Amino acid sequence: MLVNQFLMLGAVLFCIGVYGVLARKNAVMVLMSIELILNSVNINLLAFDRLNGSIDGNVFALFIIAVAAAEVGVGLAMVLLIYRNRKSIALDELSEMKG
Amino acid sequence: MLASLLAFARPDVDYHALAPEIVLAAGLCLVLLLDLFVPDHRRWITGTVAGFVLLGAFIPVATLAVIGGDVRSLFDGRYVIDEFALALKGLFLLAGYVVVLLSSNEMEEGGYHQGEYYVLLLTSVLGMVMMASSRDLISVFVALEFLSIPAYMMAAWRKRDTKSNEAGVKYYLLGVFASAVLLYGMSLLFGLAKSTKLSEIGAAIGDGSKAAAVLGIVFVIVGFAFKVSAVPFHTWAPDTYQGAPTPVTAFLSVASKAAGFTGLVAMVYLAFPMAKDVYQPFMWVLAALTMTVGNLLALKQTNIVRMLAYSSVSQGGFILMPLAVAGTGDAAGPALKAVVVYLLIYAATNLGAFAVIIAVSRTTRSGEISSWGGLFNYAPGLAVMMTIFLASLAGIPPLGGWYAKFGAFRAVVDAGSGWGYTIAVIGAINAVVATAYYITVMREMWMKPAPDGRVSAVKVPSPVVVAIALCGIGTLLMGVLPGSVARFGDLADLTHAFGG
């Protein structure tokens, strides 16, 4: 197995995530796309661990998962907040401040 | 199984070295508990306690600094308390304290959740304090999130204000994007170096000729560039600064930015110090763009906070400037000192400016620059202090800012390269452009009549007065006797960290 199989998959996921992040209007969908990106990083880390025989990547991945969870929680809280104030979670409408 | 459990070696912990973090963590819990048990009308006490916690955490920093001695390296060199770390820890804690001073009235009168607010603030400061010492990828990442996640929420703290919401969401989303990019970069660096320790990464990456290394370096820098709001990763900053509660803005523009630079410096100096062909051009472009774009946009602003937001973007450019030549010639040392000194001076100055804004906007109830008209007539003290802070930001001697800029220029000139001189000239011109918008505020205060003919004096709450006084003294002192602060810059030496 080539390490690049995993890495390339990670790259593809990353880019799909990026696309999602940029294209999606719905805040929840954006959060989902972010998860794709974070997963691609985890794949990378674990692939490298496997390649290099190290464990640090595993630890790193665990940290990322935990942080991601926290982030999602915070993110959703904010989504709820704007939803309550604006009755919409369309991100592009959030442009009260600009210029 | 058991054997392996027993094989686990309890790490040696230098509790003195970790004392600031421990004090902060304990204080954080204390505030949380207080918040639970203190009646609503006494919630202000949480702020007071938070302030004391921050000051308390400063004590061990001070003792560590005074004792000096060898670098304290913990956890196999993953967490290092050197002078660089101590200088910045001190900065974070004091900045945090000033922010607490600024917040107390704002939070109390706004009816916000004070206790939780201070918990988040302390958490964020704790993250920063950790950032200053983190010397491996995981610590850096965690510290970054540690300081960011509470900050995202603080930005949105004025819950019923849609602008505040917007500020929080934008900050959050872009922050997450940036940390995603950062993480990917880190994963590549880790893959190449087989280690998370920055020093080992530095050794493994070498001059960074591998494409993967380049990609990793660029992505890592992008992650921090977001944090320090370098153009073009600055887009969140104006919106967030404008929308967030002003004390939070002050916190973000000073402490959070400083933390970003701390991480960036650690990465540059430890994780890829030899890959100067990669990071130097990138930093160069970032610095030039940041200074210029920040300034040009600031020129157009009518809202003072937004203007200061762009100003702080552009100030970030000046701090980046030395890093653009950090690998050339003998510039490494001066560049590091320049960054640290700049951060210290900038912190005092910018916090002071925000403090005055808070004081003034309590009366004017407006963020527009035009509402500052005639301030000199009805509140000369505030006007003079604001003038001092703005002039310091503009870099006019004998106010602190000049020394900050001096250091930055000196570092780039020290590099002795054409690139260095070029960016020095760009910086010099930008310093002038920047003056243009600082001066519009001064003009408003000194030369225009009050928009509504106001004549009565402004009542400034005492914590804000203390904050303004602290910042003012700092700004002046660092300008007149820069040696006092430059000593910290001198101490800011990361080189010990190379070894372990």
Place this chain on the structure above:
Amino acid sequence: MLLANEEGAEHAVHAAGWFLEHAWLIPVIPAAAFFLIILFGKRLPKGGSEIGLASMIAALVIAAGTAYQWIDLVGSTEHAEAVITKWVWWQAGDTKFTIGQHIDGLAVMALLLVAFISTLVQIYSTEYVRGDRRYTHFFASLTLFSSGMLTMVLAPNMVQLILGWEIMGLCSFLLIGHWWEELPNAKAALKAFFTVRTGDMGLLVGTAMLFGLFGTFDILDINEMAAAGEWHGSKTLLMAAAVALFIGCIGKSGQFPLHTWLPDAMAGPTPVSSLLHSSTMVVAGVFLVARIYPVFHVGLDINVAGSHYNLIAIIGGITVIVAAALAFVQDDIKKVLAYSTVSQLGYMMMGLGVGAWTAAVFHIFTHAFFKCCLFLAAGSISHTASHHSFDMKKDMGGLWRKLPVTFAAWFVSTLALCGVPFVSGFFSKDEIIDSAHAYDYTTFYVVGIVGAFMTTAYMTRATYLTFFGKARGGAAHFVAGEHEDEGAHDEGHAEAFADEHADVDHQIHAHAHAAHDAHDAHGHDDAHAPAHHGRPLPFAKTDSAWAITLPLLILGFLAIVSGYLNAAPFHIEKFHEWLHSSIGIELPEAPKFEWGNAAPGLALVLAGFLVSLYISKAVYGEGASPLKGLTKRVKVFGAIHTFLVNKLYLDHLYEKVIVRFVAYPLSKAAYWTNQHILDGAVNGVGIAGKKSGQFIYKYVDQGLVDGIVNGSGTAARAAGGELQPVQSGKVSLYGSLLFGAAAVAAIVLVLVNS
């Protein structure tokens, strides 16, 4: 003494006598007097004039003592060396600027002359400007002026010379513009100062060049080195220096083409005119040439075999002819004299130009007396007889009986001016003409005798118009014995000045009297009215007061006798003897005087007299004559007349041609230019400067230079505006920027680094 410096004065080797060594007091006394007058003059009973006069007399006494001792010295030693005393004025690096005195024959002559004339003029002024509202200022300026001239005269170096030169310029500004309430006076003052200042540019540059060539400012050293051919640099440079300095002299001495200020300067009070235009201000230029004669002599190749022309002679020659021609058409008596002065200065220059140093300097000497006398006489006429008018045609005529003293003085002075034998002017002028002939400057010989002819002609005309024929205008009143009752005319003044500040019409009034000495002696203070004319001399009751006539008499006397100091026909060479050591360079022997050589000139003088007398009688006389209205009937004469009346169109050349040529391309709006130019220019070059100034200010400074500055500000703001859309407020676009920039940066850096 303030200037006494511990480094000590460098005294001449031998003791030369108290006066010679202390001649520097001569300018110092009036200078001190000036400060006293300014500070205390108004509180003194005679308004400060007593201080001025006393100081001038003191200066005169010392000058006389100096002259005596100098003559003594010359007589007692073979080579009388200049008595030089210097103090270090200031020092920069190894360049020393000194101040002190340089007393030799030339200086002594000039000192004595200036002190003497100044004294007389001050005496005269006590009467002439009595009751003037700025009486004190007048005397202060007059005194300072004399001090300036005296400073210049005994200057041992170029710097001190410039100092005196410029102080004179300043005082001439103040004196000419003494009645500055009237615009023309103010403008004339400005013009005088400015024109002279234009020439001074040459003086400054020339001095700089001299310093470069000789490494010193000391006149003695410069003269010695120039004569010995020891200078650093090429001959061309020396020539350039000489030319530059000469430009300064042209401006100061009213030589062609910078002479236009001189007639305008007649706007000043008459004593001022007489002082400025006889012995001081205007001869400063000639004096300078004489002072550093070796520089000019060597630099401009004077008296070199085969050279028939040089700059000084040419300019002098042109001036002689042009000014004389212009003098012929003036109606204002003072302007006649002014052009006459210019013309005579031309003679002096010409004399210097042909190498007749002694003759030229001697002409300075004699000219001072008779020209001063003429001016004062003119003042006397206007003061007493013509109701302050100087217009010969309108307000004079037939005055000789009523003003016997004035007329007598005028008459002898005219004779002297015309160069009639045995009167002073003859000895000096003829010597110049003779020398031109002898030194092979034939052209200038011709110029000289033609000039003599013209001089006689215009002076005859002026004399006729003033003293003979029918009394006209103001003179008619006077001759008719109405001069005690001046009410009719003075009412106007009284009205005009009764409330001098409030009268809005004042200016219009003043314009109408532009040709008058419209000082407000009359009616300024009614209490003074009866006493405003002092007592006349006993033998000339109808003439002016004694303070006026006495100087006239003295000067008239000197106009006759002064020539005998150097009367070639009688082989008297005292003047040459006393002064020759000042020349500093070997000059050819003075030609032997022969009546045969003088004859053509004298013949022309006589012819001039006859022709002019005939024409004058015919044109201005009472009887009918075919010549009357000739200029109207014959177009050629008319054209010449017009040409001359318009001062050769030189003013027009400045104001119309040069100005338009310079200003037009600079100015887009032609009518705008025209309006301003036609709008009464102070002076042409000034206008040109002003126009180009305006152009530069408007387009270059405010438009271009400042435009760039302001433009960069605008551009910065505009750039800010262009960038604002980037800050769209939309998260997705922010994100695109973030990821996009990361991607681009990564691509570029990856490509660059691998």
Place this chain on the structure above:
Amino acid sequence: MIQEQQWLLSLGTFLPLAGVLVMLFIPRKNEVLAKEVGIVTAAATLLVGIYTLTQFDYGQAEKLQFFTTNEWIKPINATFTIGLDGISLPLYILSMVITLLVMVYSWDHIPEPGNAKAFFILMLVLQTGMAGTFIAQDLILFFVFFEVVLLPMYFMIGVWGGENRQYASLKFFLYTMFGSALMLVAFIALYITSKSASFAFADLTAAGANVGRTAAMWIFAGMFIGFAVKVPMFPFHTWLPDAHTQAPTQGSVILAAILLKLGTYGFVRIALPMLPQAAKSWAPVIGVLAVIGIIYGALGCLAQTDMKRLIAFSSVAHMGFVMLGISTLTPLGINAAMFGMVAHGLITGMLFFIAGSVKERYHTLEIKRLSGMLIQMPRLGWILGFCAMASLGLPGLAGFWGEFPAIISSWNPAEVLVANGHEGLYRGLTIVAALGTVLAAAYLLWLYQRTSFGTPNPEFAGDHGHGDGHGDGHSDIHDVGIYEWIAWTPLLIAIVVFGVYPQLMFKVMDPAVTHLFGK
């Protein structure tokens, strides 16, 4: 270096700040007390200055006296080094004198919108900055003092200035910032490339030769822009007319008398001695720009319709002469420049005082509308005439000794310049500069003739100015007042004294100049 009475210069420089501290506690309403404290402080400062004059060892004017050096910013080797030599002394004292006179003048001339306390505080701060600049013997210290004056002057113009004050002050500020930003970069580059031991002048001068030719040229360029803006030299001058015109009288006077000198002083003290090799290449450029400035300033004057603006433009021309003197690189030329700086300070300062007083009386400075000042205010009119004469370089008054030696020296520039084949150029410059003196006469006399001669404009004719003030609309027109006399007399006397006996100043300056530039 003479290290006696080391405290003296610090005292003279920082004493005004002590006054500021006291004034901070004076209530704003108590204007008289504020003024008194301000004037007393300035007077005390001047007393210290006079004491300095008495203690100065004139026999060793080329040495730095009252010299003291202290550690200041250790990390960058910047030191607190101050000292006074013959070059600094006249300017140092001049700054004290001018400040005091300006304050006295302010006693009854506080411009709109009032607030004497702030006004006086700003002047005292300015004083510290100005004096400090002239005694600093360390590049960084110099820079700091150089910049200290910026803000107070900005506010002085911006708050107490004329109608267009905001634009003018902004321009002044940004322009100067622009110059000093580049200058700072140049300073740092000089320090680094010369490998100097510290930022002290002495070290830098000694080490200046280490700088490579190209680098030296660039560094000089940076300094040049910094100083040239301040001088101001063509084409960096456009801030000056605006700033001068809009500034309150006091501001204009200080600006003209002292602030402009910071730039020329910088050339003499820093740029030329530290980078002699670059200076000789740059000198022709400076010379040409200086002469352009002379002519350009004069032409600018001729185009003006506003008296104050005319005076402002005349500064451009006069500073051109100063720069011309400097560009010759000869002791004579630099002496002339130094003298010209002081003379210009006295004369143009006076002219601005007069302009201020005219404005106060007529409420206009439009030359067209002014006329016959000699009738309405004879003393003021004569003083104006006197100053105009001094300004146009009349011998016997101070102005002459700045101009004339500059012209002389430009005909005979330094050997190095001759060796580089610039002699012809300089000679051309001499001639053009001489033309400048003519133009100076033109515009100043024109100004004088238009404003002072003739009869008063009917619109102001209502008042005689004899003190009886019966005119209703123009009762402001009165002759020179007591505070004006106090403020002006010293300047007028100085103009005469230095004109008559220039050695007073040359004796002090020459040893120092010769020490720096004579071989």
Place this chain on the structure above:
Amino acid sequence: MLLASDVVVAQNVGFGIIAAVMVIFALRVVSSSNVVHAALSLVMVMAGAAALYVLLAAEFVAVTQVLVYIGAVMVLFLFGVMLTRAKLGKEGDLNNKNWGVGIPVAILLLGVMVYALGDGWGRTKIDATGGSVVSTTAISDLIFSPYILPFWGLSFVLLAAVIGAIVLARKD
């Protein structure tokens, strides 16, 4: 016993299938016009990732992935979807107006990443048979010794996130 080569083949086949599933569902996540469908697709991707982790011998991480992501995060998402009252069916405008910008950005990024990865690791093989499954003990040793401080910090992050999220999300 499987031969090493067999293992490789099996792994490759497994990887192929998992990768294909992940990519397809990832695309679904970003393109689906139904929020709930997108969320369920995300579950599939997460699951695929967990499978990959197993393939990469990181069992503990795989388990955590399942527990945290599929168990917790997804629930959060679904709550989020419901609380914001998104339609459960198709929704027309889930994309931004300028969604197209995302494509070039993503492609550029992909390009440079693929190039860099290809350049960096080329055909470097993972020794599929060598080494053992990463032991949880080792991970915990690591976490609790060198990484104790980040771990300690992480707890505060989570605490702060919880407190903050509550404050922000609750009605008051």
